[in-house]
Amino acid sequence: MRSPSPARFFLAMRLHPPYALAILAMVVAVGMWTTVVSPAELDSGLGMVLFVQMFLASSGFLVRARRGHFDPLLVGGGDRVATVAWHWVVSIAPGLAAWICLASAGSILGSPAAASAFVGGRAAALLIVSALSWTAGFTLPRGAAGLVWAAALLGLLLRGTDLLPPVALLPVSSAMALRHALTLLICPFLLIGNHALVTPGAIGAAALFSSVFLLAAWRASGGLDVYLVDRT
Amino acid sequence: MKTRLELAGVSKTFGRHQVLNQAWLQARAGEAVGLIGANGAGKTTMLRIAAGLVRPDKGSVRWCGVHDDQSARIRYYGGEMTLPSSISGRRWGALFGVEVDERRPVGHLSRGSRQLLGLRVVLAGEGADLLLLDEPWEGLDPEASAWLTDTVRRWRAGGAALVISSHRLHDLDSVCTRFLLLESGRCHAVADRELRPSVDQLVQAVRWRSRA
Numbered sequence: 001m002r003s004p005s006p007a008r009f010f011l012a013m014r015l016h017p018p019y020a021l022a023i024l025a026m027v028v029a030v031g032m033w034t035t036v037v038s039p040a041e042l043d044s045g046l047g048m049v050l051f052v053q054m055f056l057a058s059s060g061f062l063v064r065a066r067r068g069h070f071d072p073l074l075v076g077g078g079d080r081v082a083t084v085a086w087h088w089v090v091s092i093a094p095g096l097a098a099w100i101c102l103a104s105a106g107s108i109l110g111s112p113a114a115a116s117a118f119v120g121g122r123a124a125a126l127l128i129v130s131a132l133s134w135t136a137g138f139t140l141p142r143g144a145a146g147l148v149w150a151a152a153l154l155g156l157l158l159r160g161t162d163l164l165p166p167v168a169l170l171p172v173s174s175a176m177a178l179r180h181a182l183t184l185l186i187c188p189f190l191l192i193g194n195h196a197l198v199t200p201g202a203i204g205a206a207a208l209f210s211s212v213f214l215l216a217a218w219r220a221s222g223g224l225d226v227y228l229v230d231r232t
Numbered sequence: 233m234k235t236r237l238e239l240a241g242v243s244k245t246f247g248r249h250q251v252l253n254q255a256w257l258q259a260r261a262g263e264a265v266g267l268i269g270a271n272g273a274g275k276t277t278m279l280r281i282a283a284g285l286v287r288p289d290k291g292s293v294r295w296c297g298v299h300d301d302q303s304a305r306i307r308y309y310g311g312e313m314t315l316p317s318s319i320s321g322r323r324w325g326a327l328f329g330v331e332v333d334e335r336r337p338v339g340h341l342s343r344g345s346r347q348l349l350g351l352r353v354v355l356a357g358e359g360a361d362l363l364l365l366d367e368p369w370e371g372l373d374p375e376a377s378a379w380l381t382d383t384v385r386r387w388r389a390g391g392a393a394l395v396i397s398s399h400r401l402h403d404l405d406s407v408c409t410r411f412l413l414l415e416s417g418r419c420h421a422v423a424d425r426e427l428r429p430s431v432d433q434l435v436q437a438v439r440w441r442s443r444a
Contacts, residue, residue, distance in 0.1 A: 001307070001356040002329040012327050014318055068314025072328070076295070077284030078304040226285040227246070227311060228276060 009073055014173045014194035015059040015091055017142070024052050026099045035105050044108035046122060046190045050103060050129055053095030055146035057130045058137030061087050061221070066229045074226055088214070097128055099148040121198065124184075124207040125191035131210040133184065135217040153187060174201075181205035192224040233260040234360045235296055236393035238280055242291035243417075244277055252279045253417035259362065259393035260277070264384060266408035267397040267423070268434065273414040275397035279364050280397060282309035288400070297361050308364040309354040312346035312371065321349050330356040331333060344371040355383050362393050369400040383407055401434045413437055 004012075006160035031045020061084060064070060065135050103117035113174030116122040184190060188206070190198065238259040249269070251274040259265050267275050280286040281293060291335035314316060314411065317339025327331030330353045333436055336343060351368055365384075369377055384407045398404045404411070411422035411434060422437050 001353060001359075004327045009327060012319060013316055064316075068310045069316045070306060071285065071310055071314055073281045074285055075308045076304070077293075107258055153382055213397075223287065227280060228314070 004074070006073055007090060008084050009070075010087055010090035010193060013064075015087070015142075016056055016094060020052070020056055020096060020143075021123075024056065024094055024098050025051055028101055029118075031098075032100045033107055035102065035109060035111060038047070039109040040113035042102065042111040042114075042117070043122075043193050045063070045102045045106075046099065046113070046117055048190060049095060049098045050125055050189060050192060051150070053092070053126065053129050054133050054149055055143045056095045057092050057133035058140065058143055058145035058149075059087070059091040059134065060140055060142040060144065061135050062139045062191055062224065063141050064221070065224075065226050066117060070226075070227055080222050081218050081223075082216050088130075088134050095130065113222065121191040121203050125188040126205050127207050128188040128191075128210040131214040134211045135210075137220075138217050153189070177202045177205065181209060184207055235260050235264055237330040237395065238292075238294045239278070239282060239288075240292050240294075242278075242281055242288040242293070242314050243287050244274075244281065244286065246277075249406075250417055252281070252288070255417060255419045257282065257395065257412060257415070257419060258290075261361070261391050261393050262388060263409040264388050264394040264396060264407050266404040266411040267395060267414060268399070268401065268404065268411060268437075269414035271396075274416055274417055276366055278305050278414060279308070279366050279395065279397055280310070282362075283364050295362060304361045305359055305360045306364065307354050307360045308366075309350055309368065310366050311368075312343060312350055313348055315350050324349065328356070342371075344373055344376065346375050349404060351383075355380075355387065358390065360387070360392055363387055363395075365394065365396045367398055369394060369398055369403045376401060390440055405434065 027045070027048045031042075031048060034041045034044055058071065061070075065074065068084075074080060100115065101120075106114035106117065113122060133145050133149065139141075176198055180188050180198055184202060184206035186197065191203065235258055235428075239255065242252055242255045242257075243365075254397040255274070255278060257267075257278065267278065269275055280433060281288050282294065285308070295306060297304045300421065310383065315338045318337055320337050321332045321334025321341065324338060325334075329376040332349060332352065334341070334345075334349060338349065341349065347370060351365075355363070362438075368380055368384075372380060381403060383395070384394060388407070388409075394407075396404060396408065413420045413422050422434060
């Protein structure tokens with residue numbers, strides 16, 4: 001018996017349900033089609049991938065760990081932080097691959113949004129969703145964090161909440177940039193499309209906060225008890 | 233014989249329920265320790281602490297490899313319910329380099345087949361210093377039980393230390409060198425193998441402790 005690498009183990013574990021991957025494939029196909037028809041419409045495809053990524057990234061570590069599914073990796077008190085980090089990588093991999101696929105197509109077809117999808121506000125949106133959705137879903141069942149997040153966004157949308165005040169009319173203060181950063185953590189979709197109202201500082205701060213949350217979750221995993229909760 | 237596993241003064245509380253209270257356990261190379269006790273006595277918690285999956289509130293856990301500069305190679309099996317149901321038997325085996333001729337998903341197998349699959353993978357090959365098995369005989373038919381008993385004896389003869397929890401006292405008696413009774417969160421040595429405790433005596437010990 002040899003010990004598998006965490007990446008190979010989590011890939012074999014099928015962290016994502018087949019129907020979610022099928023939906024992602026459909027989203028990529030539709031996004032590709034709209035980008036080919038009109039390269040300026042790359043954002044619609046990226047927005048759909050970002051939405052699906054909310055669910056894919058919240059793959060839920062602890063629930064499966066406490067069913068004993070990850071015991072072979074966690075036995076012996078090894079490097080649990082590295083194991084959990086690999087779980088994140090495998091969880092976000094399909095969404096990331098879809099994103100790269102669409103952005104590359106946009107880049108080849110001359111979409112103006114393509115560069116920002118690799119390095120810029122759109123890339124920050126993917127990072128925020130990938131980090132926060134996984135972190136929020138760490139202790140929850142698979143997909144639950146994505147569902148809660150989507151419901152919260154729908155609630156804000158139905159209430160007509162004005163998430164971003166028009167900073168273009170105001171002198172940009174650090175407090176306003178912080179407020180925008182927090183807003184972007186709640187709704188990173190604001191970074192898809194025209195985000196002239198958002199300052200680069202706010203985008204950077206939001207990306208930094210989400211990374212800090214992610215690293216904190218990895219670090220906290222080292223002290224978690226992986227006891228069995230489902231013996232049936 | 234070199235100590236492979238040492239739990240000293242281990243306590244663990246879940247909520248208000250104290251599962252282990254100053255429990256101890258030592259397993260040396262070439263011996264098999266049988267962990268017995270009533271349901272809920274804390275056998276699984278003890279094994280998961282020994283496997284490094286659960287952190288004790290108090291006390292220490294120490295593992296030793298063959299050489300002092302090596303970390304111990306530990307294998308733990310928590311039972312068939314810990315196998316992921318969606319993966320096929322063949323793929324589960326392939327993950328660990330073990331050939332398994334079972335294409336069906338684990339969730340489609342009978343309980344006994346799942347148990348045997350998990351045991352075949354965890355007990356395959358060589359190269360473990362410490363084996364921790366939780367209720368390994370549960371669900372196995374007589375043929376598979378005999379295979380497990382032979383395999384455990386082979387591992388013990390090879391110098392591995394084993395800690396096995398089970399209610400199947402006859403099976404446990406056939407492979408173990410020592411027995412520990414877990415009761416009220418504490419460990420009690422039942423008897424050494426040299427004293428040849430009969431299964432009846434083991435049963436009496438469990439019953440007596442349960443009534444006390």
